[in-house]
Amino acid sequence: MPAAWRALAFIIVGGLSATALAKDKQPSAIVIGGGMAGLTSAYELQQKGWQVTLLEARPSLGGRSALATSEWIGSARLQPTLYRYLDQFKVKAVPAPDYVRTPGYLVAGRYFSEADLLKEAPSTLEGLKRFDKSLDDLAASIEDPLKPLANHTLQSLDAITVARWLEKLNLPPTAKALVEQRIRSRYDEPSRLSLLYLAQQARVYRGLPDTEMRSARLPGGSQVLAQAMAKRLKTIKTNARVSAIVQDKDGVTVKVGGTGYTADYVVLAVPLPALGRISQTPSLSALQLKALKDINYGWRDQMLLKFRKPVWGKSRLSGEVYSDQGLGMLWVEPALKGGANLLVNLSGDNARLMQAFGDRQMVDQVLIRFDKLYPGAREQFKGYELRRYGKDALAGGAYLAYGPGEISLYWRLWEQPLGRVVFAGEHTDALYPGTLEGALRSGERAAAQVIDLKAGKSVGPVETVAEARPAPRPVAREEKKGFFSRLFD
Ligand SMILES: Cc1cc2nc3c(=O)[nH]c(=O)nc-3n(C[C@H](O)[C@H](O)[C@H](O)COP(=O)(O)OP(=O)(O)OC[C@H]3O[C@@H](n4cnc5c(N)ncnc54)[C@H](O)[C@@H]3O)c2cc1C
Known part of the structure; x- marks a missing residue:
């Protein structure tokens, strides 16, 4: 075989095996934020065989899970996702006495x-x-x-x-x-x-x-659930405050100080004021930037x-x-x-x-x-x-x-992925914002969106x-x- 043909054959075979390798490669995701939303996304993706790295800025996990050592929570009808995870991780809620109901x-x-x-x-x-x-x-x-x-x-x-x-x-x-x-x-x-x-x-x-609305108590507070989820995760980095996210056609690089982490996709599970402090390339849309301010x-x-x-x-x-x-x-x-x-x-x-x-x-x-x-x-x-x-x-x-005026402008805005970045957090849930239920639901939704994106399915617009x-x-x-x-x- 002439040398030029040999080189071409090598390129084609090499190209094919690279494609095969890419198909077999374990998909990867970085989850930013170790509150209930980020923990849920990380757990769900890991369960589906993804390689997941969770980055949390604080020394510990759980985020805004309240200070209470024993929170009042609603019934299973009111917070079905919360109860499903409580069951799964064997965290017991105790019925509330009548006078607090x-x-x-x-x-x-x-x-x-x-x-x-x-x-x-x-x-x-x-x-x-x-x-x-x-x-x-x-x-x-x-x-x-x-x-x-x-x-x-x-x-x-x-x-x-x-x-x-x-x-x-x-x-x-x-x-x-x-x-x-x-x-x-x-x-x-x-x-x-x-x-x-x-x-x-x-x-x-x-x-x-x-x-x-107040039908049970969660001894130890929602921190107990956060800890149970965290125990199942393989790669968690605490004290890892993300400053920048850069996407290109092959993946995403996330910067923490001088270190760069790369993965196929990112779940960004931080509250909006904290999100505004992370630089993004490409930039958020004009509407998203306005929402961050408003x-x-x-x-x-x-x-x-x-x-x-x-x-x-x-x-x-x-x-x-x-x-x-x-x-x-x-x-x-x-x-x-x-x-x-x-x-x-x-x-x-x-x-x-x-x-x-x-x-x-x-x-x-x-x-x-x-x-x-x-x-x-x-x-x-x-x-x-x-x-x-x-x-x-x-x-x-x-x-x-x-x-006032904000639902008209921003309704379900954060359920739209930005390229390889998917958003999670209580603020992204249309039905239960400001609650544990909303945070958990958003984590599940974000994990499902990442999987859909990987499968080439279109996600949104909502x-x-x-x-x-x-x-x-x-x-x-x-x-x-x-x-x-x-x-x-
Ligand atoms: C005072 C109070 C009381 C509440 N009471 C109840 C209640 O009784 N019942 C109920 O259902 N819900 C309650 N909630 C709401 C519930 O706690 C929240 O909805 C839920 O904890 C939010 O979870 P999250 O994952 O969306 O966000 P968070 O818990 O805020 O998680 C985000 C995480 O991202 C991290 N982070 C931020 N920036 C970066 C960065 N740059 N790099 C890396 N990590 C970063 C943060 O440190 C944090 O750990 C209460 C909330 C508050 C504040």
């Missing part, structure tokens, strides 16, 4: 169940029920919670803030304060929230009795106050107890080392305004108020733990909470992304001054 209220320091309100403050209870009924009416007008922008009426709800709508309801003052506290604890300040988002979320949970995150800080004994006497501060006086939402936590622990969730603009304070000053602000309600509290106080998600550069807030429609003009966020004085003084 319905919310409690702390009015001027006194604990009220709904039954107490009926006897002693019927107008407050009437206000709470009227709010529930009005919200349920709005929810009922949404046929499919995956399509909240289905008609013009719904689209116009996106331009209205929850605060404006509450004004119109004209609730008695105590009922209004308690409703506002419920909304800011679950989402964000009513003045920063889209009414369509509140209605869509109510639609997701519509028809499920309220008692199912999309509202709720603000919720958690403070675990440790007392020598339960200073709240006979008040049952457990389950979800909403204060009318700026103390946020409270619940009793098991005190593992003796004493009595109270978890205080400060949220919305109360929490934002507290950012001017240092940790200890912030705790003192709450203790001063608590001591007024339960004299002697400061003497019995023995320590605290604090998580300030808004100040944390790796979180940048508590969780996604669409502001039909309900509202690209073509002009967004209703967002109503300016309401004046913020005065929250501190209104709620704390």
